[in-house]
Amino acid sequence: MTEASPVKEIKNEKYSSLAAVRQVSSDLEEASDVDEAFQLNLESKELVVTEEINKNLLRKVDLYIQPMIWALYTLQYMDKVTNSYAGVMGIQKDLHFAPNEFSWLGTAFYLAYLGAEFPISQLLQRFSFVKTLSACIVIWGVVLCAHAGTKNGAGIITARVLLGIFESSITPGFVILTSQWYKKEEHFARIAYWFSCNGLGGILGGSIAYGLAHHSDSYTIEPWKVLFIVTGLISVIFGGFFYFYIPENPSKAWFLTEEERLFQVQRIKGNQQGYGSRKFKWHQFREAFRDPRTWIYIIWGLTAQIPNGGLGSFSSILLNKTLGYSPQQSLLVGLGNGAVQIASGIITGYIATKTGKRVIVGAVSCSITLLATCLLAFPSSTKVRLAGYYLIPFYAIGMVTILASITSDAAGHTKKLTVSAAFLVSYCIGNVIGPQTFRASDAPEYRPARVTMVACLAVATTDLFLLLLINVRENKKRDKMFAEDPTWYVSPDNAEFLDLTDFENKNFRYSL
Secondary structure: OOOOOHHHHHOOOOOOOHHHHHHHHHHHHHOOOOOOOHHHHHHOOOOOOOHHHHHHHHHHHHHHHHHHHHHHHHHHHHHHOHHHHHHOOOHHHHOOOOOOOOHHHHHHHHHHHHHHHHHHHHHHHHOOHHHHHHHHHHHHHHHHHHHHHOOOHHHHHHHHHHHHHHHOOHHHHHHHHHHHHOOHHHHHHHHHHHHOHHHHHHHHHHHHHHHHHHOHHHOOOOHHHHHHHHHHHHHHHHHHHHHHHOOOOHHHOOOOOHHHHHHHHHHOHHHOOOOOOOOOOHHHHHHHHHOHHHHHHHHHHHHHHHHHHHHHHHHHHHHHHHOOOOHHHHHHHOHHHHHHHHHHHHHHHHHHHHHOOHHHHHHHHHHHHHHHHHHHHOOOOHHHHHHHHHHHHHHHHHHHHHHHHHHHHOOOHHHHHHHHHHHHHHHHHHHHHHHHOOOHHHOOOOHHHHHHHHHHHHHHHHHHHHHHHHHHHHHHHHHHHHHHOOOOOOOOOOHHHOOOOOOOOOOOOOOO
């Protein structure tokens, strides 16, 4: 039976009375289309969130939610790039890799990530969010430990496939978590903070790898095997913590009082979207692909992730073979890259929050990354190349911009998950292509790969400026329609918790 949106049936008509509007709310509620916070919204309708209450709630949510997100995002990055560290710890020799076989470790991971993205997103919507995500974390930790038991290239490529399947849950999961707990103007900074934990993961992972490589004679097994076992066990432990610690949504928050839960509902009401509905809605799925923003996200994901995919697998090798550092030195030098990513996330998060210009901040950061790839690709000086390598983490702010835009601007739970999955599929494709640009025949300079990075970042930077223009245009169009006719659109009662999309809810405004 074809599903129809009650809002679509009336969106081209002016509401003649508030009674008609309330009927839409009633119809949506009876059809189970409403958000999980709908009833709490009715109970909290008379509450007023003062500035003091807002600050106290934000502080409490940050204190209880953010540390767990930071820890897990740090771990997922460590787990993802273990193959890069293993690349200079002897894995290619020990497993008798063919000349281009190492490239397939990164490619296999992202091919699996790509294939699993839509199914995993559906699981996160249809079943318990916390149980599903924690199960994925525990399983990928077990799979990472299993890397140490592989005997050849085919075995470890298979392990990377399984790792990619279950790690595909973490980013869409955290996008939903952020939209549930934070106001629209808080999204960019919070995503910047947890995404910058990739840098912390790089520092911790590189430090662990360096320590293991430095004391390689102390182990009865190869140090890269110890690396996989240690990082895998940590992931298993934190996956268990996540299950018991994180509430299913704010309406079930164990660390908030009953009154605070009601205030939290009112606090996020301005997002024009609630906690999420478990009902899959085909009209929202179709709308996701009619939205030009979705295609902008997809283009950015593809073009920006080709450089990222290459560096994710070959960063340590690039420092070793191209820039001339020893294997152990390359692990230490690479730590600076992580520090820059942490600093850039904190600084840009602060700037975007203060100015409210998140897309502009992202576009400027992407421009810095374009400059960085030019420095890495064209000069012959090792110091200049290293400077470019250290500036490349600013690309992550472009990623933060896209994720924050999906979190804030893709309203409707099915639409949000669909847009997120579509973007992450393109993200995967870029990361699949990236390692393949580093061909063994181009070693040690890998010049074609470095020039490819420049071309891709030029497109990605232009793409973010296009997103800004489209959002400005649509906001002005809606403002103009309201100025000409205040009754052009009258929202249903409790529209914020009826799981409406940004197309359906004309009170919605896009981020700049």
